[in-house]
Amino acid sequence: MKHSLSLILILWITGCSIFGSPTEIDETKGWTAEHIYSTAEERMQNGDYEKAVKYFQIIESRYPHGKFAAQSELETIYAYYKRSDSTSCLAAAERFIKLHPNHPNVDYAYYMRGLATFNERGIIEKLTKQNIDDRDPKTLSSSFLAFKELVTRYPDSRYVKDATLRMTYLVDTLASHELHVARYYMKRTAYVAAVNRCKYVLENYPNSTSVEEALVIMVSAYDLLGLEDLKQDTLRVLNKNYPNSKFLRNDAPKEHRDWWKFWDMF
Numbered sequence: 001m002k003h004s005l006s007l008i009l010i011l012w013i014t015g016c017s018i019f020g021s022p023t024e025i026d027e028t029k030g031w032t033a034e035h036i037y038s039t040a041e042e043r044m045q046n047g048d049y050e051k052a053v054k055y056f057q058i059i060e061s062r063y064p065h066g067k068f069a070a071q072s073e074l075e076t077i078y079a080y081y082k083r084s085d086s087t088s089c090l091a092a093a094e095r096f097i098k099l100h101p102n103h104p105n106v107d108y109a110y111y112m113r114g115l116a117t118f119n120e121r122g123i124i125e126k127l128t129k130q131n132i133d134d135r136d137p138k139t140l141s142s143s144f145l146a147f148k149e150l151v152t153r154y155p156d157s158r159y160v161k162d163a164t165l166r167m168t169y170l171v172d173t174l175a176s177h178e179l180h181v182a183r184y185y186m187k188r189t190a191y192v193a194a195v196n197r198c199k200y201v202l203e204n205y206p207n208s209t210s211v212e213e214a215l216v217i218m219v220s221a222y223d224l225l226g227l228e229d230l231k232q233d234t235l236r237v238l239n240k241n242y243p244n245s246k247f248l249r250n251d252a253p254k255e256h257r258d259w260w261k262f263w264d265m266f
Contacts, residue, residue, distance in 0.1 A: 036068075040056050044082075056079070057072075073100075077108075086117070110150040110153065140173055147163040147164075147166055171208050172210065174205060175204075176209075181197050191222075191224050194221050195217075198215070198221075201214040212245055218230075
């Protein structure tokens with residue numbers, strides 16, 4: 001008898017863990033898809049994104065082929081974004097693209113995929129309050145490629161203008177990251193490594209705002225390496241493209257004059 005009662009108790013506990021509490025009530029039972037959707041939208045407007053996602057997901061599972069299903073998936077992407085849940089936002093966007101490649105609003109999913117990665121920050125970065133150009137460039141590159149795919153696939157999308165502006169910002173940021181590393185190498189007299197970083201900027205980010213400084217670092221590195229021909233060639237490029245460069249002025253501030261001994265060459 002005791003064994004029977006124990007078995008019943010185990011089965012009851014197991015059943016609760018699998019199926020949930022027997023007293024849990026599904027408040028949406030009997031609701032139409034439209035009612036659930038409007039309630040989810042109301043939650044969104046009130047900033048209750050967690051509850052909104054729950055309602056949108058109910059629509060997806062209960063009415064997968066209804067007129068509110070695809071729109072609920074798009075709204076879920078946005079809800080995750082507003083919750084600052086970049087990982088879930090990205091996953092939801094990629095899922096929508098996979099399931100609805102020909103949907104009239106699929107460009108929005110591409111845009112949000114880039115936006116989710118654009119805003120993504122790791123725990124360490126949040127705790128240390130790193131500048132964006134000090135970060136691992138992997139997520140920045142992913143964001144750039146996501147926006148680029150949007151612009152390439154849907155050039156007439158209403159999200160292209162903003163995506164293009166963000167791409168420009170990302171290019172400048174990625175180039176700035178390379179210079180950040182180049183400066184590190186210069187301070188540790190790893191001049192060849194610094195030159196290679198600067199060359200990468202010139203080759204991959206020729207329209208970025210970091211080109212001028214990349215040339216300056218290269219001139220300084222070549223000077224310190226005793227490579228006079230390469231120094232003069234780079235200096236000519238700097239003079240030609242940036243004749244008014246602050247690094248070429250004789251009245252430049254002391255921090256520029258002393259920076260990596262650049263001004264010793266004059």
